[in-house]
Amino acid sequence: MDTKHLGINSKLIHAGHKADATGSVNTPIYQTSTFAFRNAAHGAALFAGEEDGFIYTRIGNPTIRALEDSVAELENGCGGIATSSGMGAICTVYLALLEAGAHMVSTASVYGPSRGLMEKDFARFGVQSMYVDTSDVTQVEKALRPNTKLLYVETPSNPTMQVTDIDQVSAIAHAHGCLVVVDNTFASPYLQQPLELGADVVLHSVTKFINGHADVVGGIIVAKETDIYKRLRKAMVNSGCNMDPHQAFLVLRGLKTLGIRVERAQRSAMEIARWLEKQPEVSAVRYIGLESHPQHELAKRQMKGFGSMISFELEGGLEGGRLLMNQVRVATLAVSLGGVETLIEHPASMTHASISPEDRHLAGFSDGLVRYSVGIEDVEDLIADLRQALDAASAESPQRTRNSDTSTMVEEPTLV
Ligand SMILES: *Cc1c(COP(=O)(O)O)cnc(C)c1O
Secondary structure, three states: OOOOOOOHHHHHHHOOOOOOOOOOOOOOOOOOOEOOOOOHHHHHHHHOOOOOOOOEOOOOOHHHHHHHHHHHHHOOOOEEEEEOOHHHHHHHHHHHHOOOOOEEEEEOOOOHHHHHHHHHHHHHHOOEEEEEOOOOHHHHHHHOOOOEEEEEEEOOOOOOOOOOOHHHHHHHHHHOOOEEEEEOOOOHHHHOOHHHHOOOEEEEEOOOOOOOOOOOOOEEEEEOOHHHHHHHHHHHHHHOOEOOHHHHHHHHHHHOOHHHHHHHHHHHHHHHHHHHHOOOOEEEEEOOOOOOOOOHHHHHHHOOOOOOEEEEEEOOHHHHHHHHHHHOOOOEEOOOOOOOOOEEEOOOOOOOOOOOHHHHHHHOOOOOEEEEEOOOOOHHHHHHHHHHHHHHHHHHOHHHHHHHHOOOOOOOOOOO
């Protein structure tokens, strides 16, 4: 079905699906490693790219293709490349678009392993990188060098929730002759379409919102133009970062409900963020839907909604966060995000532990920051859960006890 003219929720249900001979309503799992050629000439034509078809599952597979076509259409790109994981997508992007001597400028508060892979591994192959606050355009301008080939942006960023103006930084990067890649995981294609705003490539950890059920790890890349799409596909095929058909089937199932999941979770997130702002134990709330967020107006322009990721800090700093995480009952203490279940985690000791304390500080978050991914449970239950956890944490807090019996308590230093 041609779905180009349809609205996003219709696209989520129908884009990418091709009817097969059985009339199957859903794309089946083509659980095969290889595909028979009709004859020698057919095999040769497929390898030469003169005919469209399937050769071998690492190169392409109908179930994986359905997912690639669907997300490519949601992102308004020319083609999608599904990968084994979000990191598989990021590795493919670095491999395809950088080389020894090239320089990359990136958002400082990116997903930890995106930075680790660049600074610990690609650096060994002679790729240079620099990490700046891309929500500040002047920092991006200053960081660009003659050999900068890639501007790598994550927005909203992880876990600081900073928002980068994709349109503005793309114009600067393009004037400099460098490509722009956006990690769109936190927004999902339902809320933000970076290719429409000027980026050349968009990628996702589909593990998060796109699949949405915490039962698959996967990634996807979408390119705006064919020549970049071909370079990316070649890097994925040669490095073996491919998705598998069963993964693709599950992600296709999750994707259909992306719209209703995001709508519900972001409604709850707004309510929870407003509630958190009023709690005496909470010293700061970072949610892009709040007027107090420094890039709230930009997010309103650039995105179709504010999503369901909240970061907050407690008066009790690191210890307060640890106590809270041990007391939640409805939310689950686990990394990852964007699923139907609410998750809570501590970036400094978990997702961002591989980044040095100095770099975490420079990236703009303290060791006391807690990340909260709002799911689709009843919002009243989530708020009651946080309230009881804050109470239980205060009762256990050694600071509270010390406060009450002596005036010489030493404040725990917090990095902000
Ligand atoms: C989780 C995540 C990744 C990595 O994805 P995996 O599927 O875990 O490999 C990359 N970027 C962001 C923003 C993420 O949240």
